[in-house]
Amino acid sequence: MNSFSFESRNPAGEKERFFSELRQFAVDSGWSPAISNEVELVIEEWWTNLISYGLVGQPHPLIKVCVNTNSRSVILEIEDNGMPFDPTLRPGPDLSLPLEQRPIGGLGIYMIKKLTRQMHSERRAGRNILRIEKDLTRPVLGTGQR
DSSP: OEEEEEEOHHHHHHHHHHHHHHHHHHHHOOOOHHHHHHHHHHHHHHHHHHHIIITOOOOOOEEEEEEEEEESSEEEEEEOOOOOGGEEEEEEEETSSOGSSSSSOOOOHHHHHHHEEEEEEEEEEEEEEEEEEESSSSSSSSOOOO
């Protein structure tokens, strides 16, 4: 089992450093480019949501990301001290509506759910803990070959 963790009290300022370290971890762990891209998409979407909504007004923002892998899956655990939020309770978007009639929001969470095997959320000790499992053996979006 390989693992990687990152903690930031300046999530907006340290986002690029986190993703640089995550990319190196993915290479060292032997992930395919397609799997690496999908894991990045999932974390990027969640990190952006935290900065844009969840941590707004938090004087001491905190994000912790733990990545644990085995040969078949990756477990992402993202912890934050933002406002309480459980993305697993969000309904999926109504994709039958024309784009201009859809309410804003919800597509990022929908994408995370589609790219991963399962998602669990809980609130503990004033923190949101999002646990996501992703299959490492088969990308959802394709091979990533060009």
